[in-house]
Amino acid sequence: MKKISLKSILTAFLLIFTLSVSAQDKTVNILAINDMHAYLDRFAQFGGVVDSLRAIYPDLFIISSGDNRTGNPFNDMYPEPSRPMTELMNAIGFNVSTLGNHEFDAGFQNLKKLMNLSTFPHIVCNVFPADSMGYKFDPYKIFDVNGVKVGILGVLQINSQGIPDCHPDKAKGIRFTPVVQTVDKYADALRKQCDIEILVSHIGFDEDKEMAQKFPMFDAILGGHSHTYVESNTLVNNVLITQSKNKVRFCTLVQFTLKDGKVVSKTSKVIDIENSKLKSEKIEKMVADFCKNPELEKRVTTLEKPVKGYDNFGCMMTDGQAASSNCQIAIQNGGGVRFDYHDAGDFTVKDALMLDPFGNLIWTFKLTGKQILDVIKLCKERDEGVEPYVSGMSYIMYVDKDDPNKVLEVKGLLPNGKPIKPKKVYTVAANSYTVSITDMKQYGGVETTKTSCDCMREFLSKKASVDYSTTRRTQIIRK
Numbered sequence: 001m002k003k004i005s006l007k008s009i010l011t012a013f014l015l016i017f018t019l020s021v022s023a024q025d026k027t028v029n030i031l032a033i034n035d036m037h038a039y040l041d042r043f044a045q046f047g048g049v050v051d052s053l054r055a056i057y058p059d060l061f062i063i064s065s066g067d068n069r070t071g072n073p074f075n076d077m078y079p080e081p082s083r084p085m086t087e088l089m090n091a092i093g094f095n096v097s098t099l100g101n102h103e104f105d106a107g108f109q110n111l112k113k114l115m116n117l118s119t120f121p122h123i124v125c126n127v128f129p130a131d132s133m134g135y136k137f138d139p140y141k142i143f144d145v146n147g148v149k150v151g152i153l154g155v156l157q158i159n160s161q162g163i164p165d166c167h168p169d170k171a172k173g174i175r176f177t178p179v180v181q182t183v184d185k186y187a188d189a190l191r192k193q194c195d196i197e198i199l200v201s202h203i204g205f206d207e208d209k210e211m212a213q214k215f216p217m218f219d220a221i222l223g224g225h226s227h228t229y230v231e232s233n234t235l236v237n238n239v240l241i242t243q244s245k246n247k248v249r250f251c252t253l254v255q256f257t258l259k260d261g262k263v264v265s266k267t268s269k270v271i272d273i274e275n276s277k278l279k280s281e282k283i284e285k286m287v288a289d290f291c292k293n294p295e296l297e298k299r300v301t302t303l304e305k306p307v308k309g310y311d312n313f314g315c316m317m318t319d320g321q322a323a324s325s326n327c328q329i330a331i332q333n334g335g336g337v338r339f340d341y342h343d344a345g346d347f348t349v350k351d352a353l354m355l356d357p358f359g360n361l362i363w364t365f366k367l368t369g370k371q372i373l374d375v376i377k378l379c380k381e382r383d384e385g386v387e388p389y390v391s392g393m394s395y396i397m398y399v400d401k402d403d404p405n406k407v408l409e410v411k412g413l414l415p416n417g418k419p420i421k422p423k424k425v426y427t428v429a430a431n432s433y434t435v436s437i438t439d440m441k442q443y444g445g446v447e448t449t450k451t452s453c454d455c456m457r458e459f460l461s462k463k464a465s466v467d468y469s470t471t472r473r474t475q476i477i478r479k
Contacts, residue, residue, distance in 0.1 A: 026148050028196060028256040029057040033064055034224030035246035037071030038085045040287045042248035045273050047280025050092055059146040062093060065224030066100025066202035071338060073353035074291045081106040082114055084290035090119045091286060098154030098200045099124045100224060101164035104171060108133055123154035126182040128175040140190050148258060151194030153186055155179055157203040157225050168436045179203055191217045195261050198222060205230060205243055212239035219263055232269045240266045249274045296350040301460040303344050305469035310340045313355055314389025315471040320456030322391040325364050327429040329393050333379050334386030336433060356453040360431035365445040367428045369420040373410040378438040380407055387474050394473035401478040
């Protein structure tokens with residue numbers, strides 16, 4: 001993946017602008033970013049990039065494609081969860097955001113407070129809170145940017161359960177409508193009202209490509225959710241598509257040029273934030289003030305070797321869940337493991353909360369071997385195709401070679417290499433999200449007062465050091 005420096009981007013854009021200004025009526029410059037996940041460590045650099053761009057493009061318009069929060073405990077465990085990110089986005093000067101699935105992680109009332117605190121609107125066309133919740137989303141909004149009417153339509157991913165990928169309890173009282181059918185209600189009408197029409201989506205890159213085929217009237221789709229690095233100037237069906245990974249590593253500068261009110265060209269350039277030497281002192285000070293919490297810097301244990309891989313961390317998390325709940329087996333949904341690398345050395349409270357930020361409570365069950373394997377199968381199918389991680393067992397999962405999200409069979413093995421017996425009863429721990437998406441409550445179960453992160457910290461704190469550098473318990477075979 002070739003990284004493009006900010007200097008080369010600005011030079012190229014200035015050259016294009018200088019050579020063509022006499023032939024063009026208007027220019028619109030948009031900075032798109034997605035899935036920031038409260039990565040405060042890079043926000044001063046992001047602020048520096050924005051300041052430099054604004055010096056050239058005073059009307060720079062900044063858009064987020066959602067998942068602004070969840071991933072940094074300084075933000076997520078703030079007395080008012082995610083207030084730091086909201087205030088930083090205000091200070092940066094965001095103009096609009098759509099919702100990501102993680103915007104619901106602290107509940108709708110918290111989200112409503114943050115939206116009321118924001119100096120920019122949140123736009124989404126397929127989310128409908130109950131009237132009693134006291135908030136109604138605009139499906140789209142038309143902005144005047146440098147004298148150009150820019151129409152923004154927002155849309156949020158909906159999974160097979162009819163909700164975004166969040167804890168089902170956080171989506172109660174909210175109606176969500178299908179993506180394609182809902183966008184179809186607005187796309188043509190909005191096109192007639194604006195000079196530039198943009199879909200700001202949190203549905204994933206593959207889905208954005210499908211939307212470009214279905215809705216060619218959009219000039220651009222500024223995407224998120226799949227954490228994809230989309231190369232500069234990516235066009236699908238003549239629709240410009242962007243997405244810039246996650247955690248404030250990159251952003252994308254999009255430029256539209258119009259003549260006589262019609263878009264005559266559109267370009268995008270990915271900007272490397274992570275390696276930028278630019279920095280905003282104002283944003284740096286705000287971040288430092290928000291990150292004053294010495295409790296989060298306390299050591300939990302020591303990692304003897306670097307850990308590389310979601311499955312390795314998934315094993316560490318499930319070992320904690322099983323040990324702290326006195327269960328033989330633990331099951332953790334793969335999507336709940338939030339990073340895949342950590343250097344050897346201290347593993348802190350902050351690290352634990354970044355790895356497992358959701359506060360999901362642990363449930364315990366008595367399940368037969370067959371029920372355990374059924375849960376593992378369902379967990380993969382309902383967690384965006386990500387296989388779950390386990391403790392107290394391993395498994396081989398056979399999936400359809402043409403559709404890897406379709407599970408054909410799961411074979412479970414105990415640590416001694418013997419197969420899990422279908423009729424034997426085992427004690428099992430699982431977090432509340434896993435319980436919800438796999439319908440485990442049908443088996444009874446008991447909700448504990450410990451979160452999955454509490455269990456991991458309790459387990460690790462009893463060990464001077466651990467080595468999970470080679471620990472894996474899942475095998476996926478296509479057939």
